[in-house]
Amino acid sequence: MSARARWTALGVAVFLALPLAxxxxxxxxxxxxxxxxxxxxxxxxxxxxAGQLNLGHTAxxxxxxxxxxxxxxxxxxxxxxxxxxxAVFTALVGAAVGRLTLRLRGAYFVLVxxxxxxxxxxxxxxxxxxxxxxxxxxxxxPFDLGSARWTLVSKRExxxxxxxxxxxxLYLTARxxxxxxxxxxxxxxENEALAESSGISAYRHTMLAMVVxxxxxxxxxxxxxxxxxxxxxxxxxxxxxxxxxxxxxxxxQGTVLGPAVGALVFTYVPxxxxxAVFYRMLLYGVILLLVVMxxxxxxxxxxxxxxxxxxxxxxxxGATAEFAHGAGAMAPNGPVLAARGVTVRFGGxxxxxxxxxxxxxxxxxxxxxxxxxxxxxxxxVVTGFQAADAGRVELGGRDVTGLQPYxxxxxxxxxxxxxxxxxxxxxxxxxxxxxxxxxARTRLWQIVCATSASWREERELRxxxxxxxxxxxxxxRADALxxxxxxxxxxxxxxxxxxxxxxxxLLLDEPAAGLNPVETERLMRLIEAVRGRGLSVLLVxxxxxxxxxxxxRVIVLNYGRKIAEGxxxxxxxxxxxxxxxxxxxxxxxxx
Amino acid sequence: xLAEFVQHVVNGLILGGGxxxxxxxxxxxxxxxxxxxxxxxxxxxxxxxxxxxxxxxAGVNFFASSALAVLGVAxxxxxxxxxxxxxxxxxxxxxxxxxxxxxxxxxxxxxxxLWDPSPKTIKHxxxxxxxxxxxxxxxxxxxxxxxxxxxLILGSHLLIQKTRIGRAMRATFQDIDMARLTGVDVDxxxxxxxxxxxxxxxxSGALLGAVFWVYPxxxxxxxxxxxxxxxxxxxxxFLGAIxxxxxxxxxxxxxxxxxxxxxxxxxxxxxxxxxxxxxxxGLFGKRSVSR
Numbered sequence: 077m078s079a080r081a082r083w084t085a086l087g088v089a090v091f092l093a094l095p096l097a098x099x100x101x102x103x104x105x106x107x108x109x110x111x112x113x114x115x116x117x118x119x120x121x122x123x124x125x126a127g128q129l130n131l132g133h134t135a136x137x138x139x140x141x142x143x144x145x146x147x148x149x150x151x152x153x154x155x156x157x158x159x160x161x162x163a164v165f166t167a168l169v170g171a172a173v174g175r176l177t178l179r180l181r182g183a184y185f186v187l188v189x190x191x192x193x194x195x196x197x198x199x200x201x202x203x204x205x206x207x208x209x210x211x212x213x214x215x216x217x218p219f220d221l222g223s224a225r226w227t228l229v230s231k232r233e234x235x236x237x238x239x240x241x242x243x244x245x246l247y248l249t250a251r252x253x254x255x256x257x258x259x260x261x262x263x264x265x266e267n268e269a270l271a272e273s274s275g276i277s278a279y280r281h282t283m284l285a286m287v288v289x290x291x292x293x294x295x296x297x298x299x300x301x302x303x304x305x306x307x308x309x310x311x312x313x314x315x316x317x318x319x320x321x322x323x324x325x326x327x328x329q330g331t332v333l334g335p336a337v338g339a340l341v342f343t344y345v346p347x348x349x350x351x352a353v354f355y356r357m358l359l360y361g362v363i364l365l366l367v368v369m370x371x372x373x374x375x376x377x378x379x380x381x382x383x384x385x386x387x388x389x390x391x392x393x394g395a396t397a398e399f400a401h402g403a404g405a406m407a408p409n410g411p412v413l414a415a416r417g418v419t420v421r422f423g424g425x426x427x428x429x430x431x432x433x434x435x436x437x438x439x440x441x442x443x444x445x446x447x448x449x450x451x452x453x454x455x456x457v458v459t460g461f462q463a464a465d466a467g468r469v470e471l472g473g474r475d476v477t478g479l480q481p482y483x484x485x486x487x488x489x490x491x492x493x494x495x496x497x498x499x500x501x502x503x504x505x506x507x508x509x510x511x512x513x514x515x516a517r518t519r520l521w522q523i524v525c526a527t528s529a530s531w532r533e534e535r536e537l538r539x540x541x542x543x544x545x546x547x548x549x550x551x552x553r554a555d556a557l558x559x560x561x562x563x564x565x566x567x568x569x570x571x572x573x574x575x576x577x578x579x580x581x582l583l584l585d586e587p588a589a590g591l592n593p594v595e596t597e598r599l600m601r602l603i604e605a606v607r608g609r610g611l612s613v614l615l616v617x618x619x620x621x622x623x624x625x626x627x628x629r630v631i632v633l634n635y636g637r638k639i640a641e642g643x644x645x646x647x648x649x650x651x652x653x654x655x656x657x658x659x660x661x662x663x664x665x666x667x
Numbered sequence: 668x669l670a671e672f673v674q675h676v677v678n679g680l681i682l683g684g685g686x687x688x689x690x691x692x693x694x695x696x697x698x699x700x701x702x703x704x705x706x707x708x709x710x711x712x713x714x715x716x717x718x719x720x721x722x723x724x725a726g727v728n729f730f731a732s733s734a735l736a737v738l739g740v741a742x743x744x745x746x747x748x749x750x751x752x753x754x755x756x757x758x759x760x761x762x763x764x765x766x767x768x769x770x771x772x773x774x775x776x777x778x779x780x781l782w783d784p785s786p787k788t789i790k791h792x793x794x795x796x797x798x799x800x801x802x803x804x805x806x807x808x809x810x811x812x813x814x815x816x817x818x819l820i821l822g823s824h825l826l827i828q829k830t831r832i833g834r835a836m837r838a839t840f841q842d843i844d845m846a847r848l849t850g851v852d853v854d855x856x857x858x859x860x861x862x863x864x865x866x867x868x869x870x871s872g873a874l875l876g877a878v879f880w881v882y883p884x885x886x887x888x889x890x891x892x893x894x895x896x897x898x899x900x901x902x903x904x905f906l907g908a909i910x911x912x913x914x915x916x917x918x919x920x921x922x923x924x925x926x927x928x929x930x931x932x933x934x935x936x937x938x939x940x941x942x943x944x945x946x947x948x949g950l951f952g953k954r955s956v957s958r
Contacts, residue, residue, distance in 0.1 A: 124761070127759075129760075129761045129764075176940065176943055177943070180943070182760055183697060183701075183703045183760060183764075183902055184898060184902065186703060186760075186761075186764065187703065187894040187897070187898050187902075188898060188939065188943070190891065190894060191891065191894060191895060191898070191935070191936035191939060192936065194891050194932075194933070194936060195933045195936045195937065198929070198930060198932060198933040199930075199933070201929070202927070202929040202930060314887070318768050318772075321761075321765060321768070322765065325761065325762070325765055329761075354780065355780070357772060357776040357779075358772075358773060358776040358777055358780065360772060361769050361770070361771075361772030361773035361776060362769075362773060364765070364768070364769035364772060365751070365766060365769035365770060365773065368755075368762060368765045368766045368769055369751065369754060369755065369766060372755070372758055372762045
């Protein structure tokens with residue numbers, strides 16, 4: 077039995093035994109409310125893992141409560157029916173709100189969700205026919221198990237019902253945060269562009285988190301309705317959301333246990349403060365401020381700062397495992413990647429004009445040109461980060477023009493960014509593992525149910541990630557935090573991340589920028605080795621030694637137009653190229 | 668009919684001037700410091716209460732009281748920046764944001780203890796006989812509020828465009844590292860920005876507080892509305908905050924007059940939802956929303 081399993085069993089036993097150990101109703105009520113807020117905080121935590129703070133979360137809680145309460149009051153349905161109905165309805169509302177707001181990021185999302193809750197509060201206050209407005213809805217039926225004979229009466233019964241709900245929520249969020257879903261969410265928060273280019277859809281994952289969070293809020297609302305049996309527009313008040321957010325942050329955002337710890341502590345603290353009577357809310361504010369200022373990473377983090385990351389189960393694949401199998405699978409004839417007549421204008425200025433590029437199978441093709449020649453813009457168009465004004469892009473003969481970056485990545489074209497781009501706060505292994513996302517085949521339900529297939533896949537992906545790290549020479553650094561790597565190592569990690577989704581075409585944007593000659597040399601050998609595994613490589617680079625030494629063909633851009641194309645030797649003699657670079661020595665000296 | 672409409676628009680513009688002041692403060696603070704200030708409504712409330720205390724309780728001259736109230740809010744802002752926000756710089760966006768939420772709880776409850784929760788009126792010095800321009804009637808305190816709002820908006824514009832500190836603010840807004848390299852004292856810019864933003868909210872509170880009621884929770888709705896204003900105008904956009912503020916003021920005034928006063932306070936966010944469907948980057952946003 078692992079340490080984690082022992083602690084889990086102990087925790088379950090303690091929480092199940094509490095009512096039997098003579099804990100009185102007052103404390104049981106507090107524990108029930110802590111459980112309720114845990115459901116809410118856990119949902120908020122899920123979305124915050126992707127960097128999206130929903131400060132209107134209480135709106136979904138209230139919608140769930142009113143839905144379940146009104147269904148019970150109006151149709152006499154049992155809470156066994158109305159609570160799941162409330163959860164589903166709330167999740168649907170969440171999906172609709174998400175559809176509208178999730179493209180917003182950071183502060184915009186926070187402010188818009190805050191406003192959403194306020195609008196819903198006003199509706200609940202003013203729609204008298206439905207909600208009886210500020211007077212509230214009294215007489216919501218208590219919880220029963222399908223028939224009035226099995227109505228829950230005592231605090232103890234509600235406690236056990238909540239224990240089941242909270243336990244389920246803890247399990248669900250642990251599965252989600254501990255799997256590729258959690259990795260994807262954290263990746264979106266850390267570096268959205270890199271996540272997208274590794275085949276992770278930011279929209280889909282934040283939407284998933286939103287829907288789960290709102291579903292949980294619906295359950296919490298349903299529980300509240302039948303436990304308290306009175307509903308008022310107060311439920312939509314901003315202070316409720318603040319309480320949830322404080323629980324998440326004070327407990328430890330991004331962690332599984334954080335919201336639970338936060339919910340327990342911040343349900344109890346305001347009760348303690350009742351002694352302060354008039355100064356209660358003032359003191360509450362001071363405590364909030366101190367928590368945010370001095371424990372921004374949360375209690376859980378402070379408790380186990382010393383704890384070492386848990387050792388993983390041994391991976392199935394060894395370090396020498398083959399990791400490039402997708403390569404070469406597509407387009408046996410014709411170019412693997414083709415841009416035809418691509419034009420991009422910024423205002424009146426054409427950054428790229430009528431550019432056509434063909435990358436052949438197993439080829440290293442370099443795109444060079446002076447600064448501002450349009451190389452990076454061309455890259456962005458090909459990878460879906462920039463819309464073209466004209467022209468099309470084909471990957472393995474299939475049109476990928478205008479596809480989202482993650483779609484392009486799913487089809488086997490992956491880029492490595494100019495400047496170092498990685499998930500700085502994650503371990504080196506997790507960086508690569510995150511980027512393996514598109515190779516995962518298990519379904520969401522398999523992850524949630526922890527099927528053997530999901531465990532096997534996780535082991536396989538870990539094996540693959542390790543193999544890639546060995547390949548780029550970072551095998552020994554797998555457990556280091558990415559931000560602690562040296563500049564050269566970070567670049568190698570960038571390459572590993574780009575290789576992780578098993579691309580057939582690799583785009584490298586100035587991979588050697590900022591590297592010393594030794595590191596550049598090493599990188600050149602790696603790129604050559606990557607090609608040797610059947611990948612095709614398109615390269616933008618200023619380091620002429622690397623370009624001329626590595627590429628089979630070179631295309632030269634100037635002012636967004638192609639001015640030359642040919643072998644490195646031809647390019648070095650090309651008069652237009654020499655003119656564009658103004659001063660031949662520069663180029664030849666480096667070659 | 669037309670007279671009523673014009674009356675609503677005029678009332679809305681005066682209200683909107685106050686919203687614009689709030690919005691400018693909020694948008695400057697966000698644009699330069701990347702802090703979403705949830706204590707903004709409390710600065711608004713403090714402006715009104717400082718005026719109430721100085722003028723109604725201590726009997727200081729009305730205009731001097733107004734100026735001192737705004738200055739007082741600026742001092743509160745500067746202290747908060749120095750003691751709280753400066754320590755949280757560099758943290759993820761939700762951390763300073765939650766700190767301002769906590770500050771808002773503290774300030775509002777301190778206000779309840781200091782001034783008790785009952786609403787108060789400021790018996791200002793203006794004649795109750797309205798200014799009549801054709802069919803439109805505007806009481807003088809509203810004329811005063813509107814004019815001062817315009818003056819403050821223009822003043823803020825000049826401060827940002829013409830003065831040394833304004834230049835430093837713009838430089839920090841564009842590129843903080845570059846600004847630092849060229850000798851801008853970023854700490855000073857941050858402190859000034861927060862104090863200035865707070866003062867604008869305080870001015871708005873003092874002006875509208877003299878028109879309406881003064882009570883400790885008055886900032887809650889005002890803060891929400893300033894959020895609506897800056898989302899409409901684009902976070903960090905000065906002109907956007909002005910247009911957003913006026914737009915919100917007028918639509919609320921018209922909405923309350925012709926639709927339903929119960930939903931008046933929701934109008935801003937309904938506008939935002941419509942706007943988001945059409946232009947997710949805000950009215951004037953040029954930059955991508957994902958920042």
